[in-house]
Amino acid sequence: MGGNSKFPVIVAVIVVAFILQIVLVMADHHESPGIAAVEFSKAYFKLDIAMEKRLCREITEEGESEVVSDYLNRVADQAESEGFAASWMKMSLSHIETETQMVDDKVAEVRINCNRRRAVNPVFALVAKIFSLGETHNVEETLTLVKEDGIWKVCGEPFALVGG
Numbered sequence: 702m703g704g705n706s707k708f709p710v711i712v713a714v715i716v717v718a719f720i721l722q723i724v725l726v727m728a729d730h731h732e733s734p735g736i737a738a739v740e741f742s743k744a745y746f747k748l749d750i751a752m753e754k755r756l757c758r759e760i761t762e763e764g765e766s767e768v769v770s771d772y773l774n775r776v777a778d779q780a781e782s783e784g785f786a787a788s789w790m791k792m793s794l795s796h797i798e799t800e801t802q803m804v805d806d807k808v809a810e811v812r813i814n815c816n817r818r819r820a821v822n823p824v825f826a827l828v829a830k831i832f833s834l835g836e837t838h839n840v841e842e843t844l845t846l847v848k849e850d851g852i853w854k855v856c857g858e859p860f861a862l863v864g865g
Contacts, residue, residue: 732851732852732853733801733853734801734803734809734811734846734853735799735801735811736853737755737811737846737852737853737854737855738799738811738813738844738846738853738855739794739797739799739813740755741755741756741844741855741859742794742797742813742815742840742842742844742860743793743794745859745860745862746791746792746793746794746817746840747791747792747793747820748773748776748787748788748790748791750769750770750773752769752862753769755853755854755855756768756769756854756855756856756859757847757849757854757855757856758849758854759847759856760855760856760862768862769862772861772862773787776790777790788821788822789819789821791819791820791821792817792818792819792820792838793817793818793819793820793826794815794816794817794840795815795816795817795818795830796815796816797813797814797815798813798814798815799811799812799813799814800812800814806848807847807848808845808846808847808848809845809846809847809853810843810844810845810846811843811844811846812841812842812843812844813840813841813842813843813844814839814840814841815839815840816837816838816839816840817837817838817839817840818830818835818836818837818838819835819836842859842860844857844859845857
């Protein structure tokens with residue numbers, strides 16, 4: 702009978718730990734310029750069209766609504782000219798460090814410093830990381846972010862997105 706009295710205590714501890722985990726995860730998902738800059742940068746280097754969600758209206762509305770598509774087409778053309786598929790140009794980011802400087806309450810400058818490595822597929826990235834294969838390139842960029850509708854978005858000229 703003594704063994705049965707521990708069961709409710711164990712269940713209570715598990716339930717409290719589960720609730721605490723949910724609270725901590727929700728607390729960690731707050732909107733900040735640094736998180737937005739990292740999210741955009743990861744999507745940019747993975748050639749993910751989702752980067753468009755983190756672009757400000759200044760970039761997407763000024764007659765450049767196809768800016769992400771144009772960028773992805775330029776990258777695909779570059780890969781093809783080098784004899785590769787567009788997926789060969791995907792990069793993954795690691796060792797990401799950010800430094801945020803608030804200009805005012807709606808504008809921030811985020812300096813991002815990280816390493817990028819070719820990431821054609823997840824297996825390639827894992828093997829390359831374990832065995833230190835492939836080249837690692839340093840990325841240093843300062844991104845300007847503005848708060849639009851309560852969401853931090855990248856403005857200005859991020860990386861080589863805008864241009865030809």
